[in-house]
Amino acid sequence: MITKILIANRGEIAARVIRTARKMGIATVAVYSEADAKALHVEMADEAVLIGPAPVSESYLKGEAILDAARRTGADAIHPGYGFLSENPDFVEKVEKAGLIFIGPSAKAIRAMGLKDAAKALMEKAKVPVVPGYHGEAQDLVVLAGKANEIGFPVLIKARAGGGGKGMRKVEAQADFAAALSSARREAKASFGDDRVLVEKYVTTPRHIEIQVFGDSHGNVVHLFERDCSAQRRHQKVIEEAPAPDMPDEMRAAMGAAAVQAAKAIHYAGAGTVEFIVDASEGLRPDRFWFMEMNTRLQVEHPVTELVTGLDLVEWQIRVAAGEALPMRQEDLAINGHAVEARIYAEDAGKGFLPAVGRLVHLRFPDGDIRVDAGVREGDEITPFYDPMIAKVIAHGKTRAEALGKLAGALGRTEIAGTVTNTAFLAKLCRDADFAAGRLDTGLIDRNLASLTTVAPAPDSIVALAALAASGMVAAGAADGDVARAIGPFEIWGTPRRRVVLEIDGEHRSFRIERCGADRWRVSGPGLESGLDLEAVRASGADWSFRADGITRRCRLAQSEPSVAVFHEGLTHLFGKPRGKRTDDKAAGGDQVVSAMPGVVKQVLAAQGQSVKSGDALVIMEAMKMEMTLAAPRDGVVAEVMVVVGAQVSDGVSLVTLQPEAEAA
Numbered sequence: 145m146i147t148k149i150l151i152a153n154r155g156e157i158a159a160r161v162i163r164t165a166r167k168m169g170i171a172t173v174a175v176y177s178e179a180d181a182k183a184l185h186v187e188m189a190d191e192a193v194l195i196g197p198a199p200v201s202e203s204y205l206k207g208e209a210i211l212d213a214a215r216r217t218g219a220d221a222i223h224p225g226y227g228f229l230s231e232n233p234d235f236v237e238k239v240e241k242a243g244l245i246f247i248g249p250s251a252k253a254i255r256a257m258g259l260k261d262a263a264k265a266l267m268e269k270a271k272v273p274v275v276p277g278y279h280g281e282a283q284d285l286v287v288l289a290g291k292a293n294e295i296g297f298p299v300l301i302k303a304r305a306g307g308g309g310k311g312m313r314k315v316e317a318q319a320d321f322a323a324a325l326s327s328a329r330r331e332a333k334a335s336f337g338d339d340r341v342l343v344e345k346y347v348t349t350p351r352h353i354e355i356q357v358f359g360d361s362h363g364n365v366v367h368l369f370e371r372d373c374s375a376q377r378r379h380q381k382v383i384e385e386a387p388a389p390d391m392p393d394e395m396r397a398a399m400g401a402a403a404v405q406a407a408k409a410i411h412y413a414g415a416g417t418v419e420f421i422v423d424a425s426e427g428l429r430p431d432r433f434w435f436m437e438m439n440t441r442l443q444v445e446h447p448v449t450e451l452v453t454g455l456d457l458v459e460w461q462i463r464v465a466a467g468e469a470l471p472m473r474q475e476d477l478a479i480n481g482h483a484v485e486a487r488i489y490a491e492d493a494g495k496g497f498l499p500a501v502g503r504l505v506h507l508r509f510p511d512g513d514i515r516v517d518a519g520v521r522e523g524d525e526i527t528p529f530y531d532p533m534i535a536k537v538i539a540h541g542k543t544r545a546e547a548l549g550k551l552a553g554a555l556g557r558t559e560i561a562g563t564v565t566n567t568a569f570l571a572k573l574c575r576d577a578d579f580a581a582g583r584l585d586t587g588l589i590d591r592n593l594a595s596l597t598t599v600a601p602a603p604d605s606i607v608a609l610a611a612l613a614a615s616g617m618v619a620a621g622a623a624d625g626d627v628a629r630a631i632g633p634f635e636i637w638g639t640p641r642r643r644v645v646l647e648i649d650g651e652h653r654s655f656r657i658e659r660c661g662a663d664r665w666r667v668s669g670p671g672l673e674s675g676l677d678l679e680a681v682r683a684s685g686a687d688w689s690f691r692a693d694g695i696t697r698r699c700r701l702a703q704s705e706p707s708v709a710v711f712h713e714g715l716t717h718l719f720g721k722p723r724g725k726r727t728d729d730k731a732a733g734g735d736q737v738v739s740a741m742p743g744v745v746k747q748v749l750a751a752q753g754q755s756v757k758s759g760d761a762l763v764i765m766e767a768m769k770m771e772m773t774l775a776a777p778r779d780g781v782v783a784e785v786m787v788v789v790g791a792q793v794s795d796g797v798s799l800v801t802l803q804p805e806a807e808a809a
Contacts, residue, residue, distance in 0.1 A: 146170055146221045146245060146466050150214045151185070153225030154204060155519030156535065158185035161223050164458040173217045175210055177203035179527050184519050191217050198529045204228045207235045211242050221245035221465060230441040231258060247465040249414045249440045256410040257438040260304045261342045267435045270409035272402050275421055275434035277344030289321050291343050298346040301325055303332035309379030310335040314346055330746060331771045349425040350586045352376065353388050353433070355403035356449045359412040360464045366474045367400040368449050374584040375573060377497050382589065383573060384445035385484040386452045389544060389582030391428055398430040406438060415442045415461050424585055447517060451483035451540040482544040484551045486570040488558065490532040493569035494597045498740060499532045499767060502563030506686065506702030506709060510554035514539055526563050528742035528767055534565065544582070548574050556714025561702040568715060572596045602717040605692040607648070608667035608676045610708045610719045611655035613701055615642040617665065618681050647720030737774050737800040743767025745791045750800050754782045762800050763787065774799065
């Protein structure tokens with residue numbers, strides 16, 4: 145019997161485990177880094193222990209510190225969540241040696257599936273279909289490039305350890321292979337401590353379909369049907385759903401049987417996911433799927449399986465770890481309706497999904513028949529130390545169309561200010577014609593990227609309202625009829641007026657706000673040269689209403705020191721409030737290569753005096769689990785290199801300076 149669980153993780157998965165443990169009457173212990181001292185999971189747990197500084201290598205990856213926390217608090221089991229130490233067999237052995245229960249599979253099972261090449265060889269032996277490729281030990285460039293030629297381009301280079309799209313590169317032609325291999329190895333080494341790779345055939349119309357499996361220590365294994373995770377960017381899942389659209393019963397049975405066979409081959413106990421690549425060029429067929437890898441842990445997307453089966457997978461994990469048999473047989477399991485999950489990240493979809501940081505000055509999740517798994521609250525900070533996921537929003541319906549409609553509506557009601565997010569991108573994806581029709585493959589997002597990431601300009605009335613709010617002439621909190629507060633700052637002579645500057649689409653625009661009556665303001669500026677009248681403006685907390693051009697509109701608004709966010713008709717319009725002088729565009733963008741966000745310098749490709757062309761890679765950084773290449777903004781000569789490999793740099797720091805064009809000529 146498990147009485148107290150230590151969760152060796154953070155964020156939404158730690159909060160998720162705590163909720164189930166509480167339901168089962170089991171006490172919980174949180175561990176946290178210095179950066180997470182005020183995190184939600186720390187507040188939720190019965191006890192919490194500080195395990196180190198912010199970097200994961202000094203906190204969440206320190207197995208001994210986690211085991212010490214378990215001993216000090218009297219925990220008798222450890223739940224690893226996903227990521228961090230969840231698939232580290234050495235940690236599993238240390239947990240068991242300490243007399244604790246590891247809520248997950250055995251170290252032997254993890255090792256069997258931990259290296260993709262060995263796992264594929266094992267699956268071939270177990271008669272599970274495997275994608276064509278090279279999974280051998282030789283790692284020389286000449287060998288790997290030769291194997292790629294034999295397989296035929298395009299190919300996929302994949303790190304043999306880990307997952308999540310790290311260390312993965314698609315290569316279209318032989319000429320690109322060496323550079324892609326080098327990049328994949330660097331990322332694999334940084335993410336998993338292992339730079340070895342394998343090479344596989346790239347399926348040109350691929351769907352990513354995975355099977356949730358569960359085993360126990362009594363030899364029982366079942367599958368809980370499939371999830372479709374084909375909607376991806378940078379090889380990472382964005383929207384997941386269960387069941388897979390247009391899945392024939394024959395194929396579901398074949399994939400389920402293959403997944404169960406894979407789990408039985410390694411005597412698997414606990415929650416796991418067997419991932420398959422599917423050739424969808426001729427629809428879904430039972431002879432067109434191949435084993436890719438097995439994730440020996442709970443998955444981020446497990447809620448969609450829970451909603452269509454009515455089960456709590458974390459509860460199953462805990463019961464199986466405690467020695468109980470699986471609570472249901474295969475014939476007892478069934479699919480009910482359809483569920484779709486969207487991952488909300490702090491990232492800029494329009495800038496290549498660049499991760500972002502910031503304090504969540506305003507946070508409101510959708511209410512109603514929607515599930516939200518979050519590890520943050522309003523006021524929390526998205527830091528550069530961890531994955532930038534804010535929350536998962538999950539909808540369930542009788543049909544796929546109903547579930548997608550619910551999800552799109554829920555995303556439109558999600559309000560986040562303080563950092564850029566991918567919420568609008570996700571809502572557009574839900575309504576994309578191909579996605580809505582179930583015409584899926586892993587390239588769908590890339591093909592439709594322009595339309596999915598295009599941001600519609602804010603209506604004039606919303607721009608005017610943002611300027612008025614930034615001016616301070618209407619006090620947030622003023623109620624109907626509260627004219628004194630609505631007038632704003634007192635003016636001795638003349639009409640009350642203010643001038644504010646907002647940053648819109650990277651440009652600084654100056655607006656003039658003038659009070660023209662008891663409850664009427666005129667806003668003029670770029671795009672509003674003739675002025676726009678706002679009337680009957682009322683602000684009660686975040687809820688605002690106003691009349692413009694004879695139409696009364698209602699919206700929600702969040703202000704912070706750096707920005708004004710207006711939430712209107714399912715969209716978030718963000719307006720910066722710049723402070724101080726604006727940096728000269730030529731100096732910032734023409735002669736400087738600047739860090740886009742905090743991170744670590746992984747490689748410096750530039751040298752003083754070197755001639756470069758526009759687009760040449762100069763510095764490679766890693767931030768928030770992503771490798772970024774910073775390129776020359778123009779042709780020129782490198783005047784100065786200001787960083788070295790391994791340097792930790794802040795947002796906006798100059799890394800490389802080019803000589804002014806006149807000097808370089």
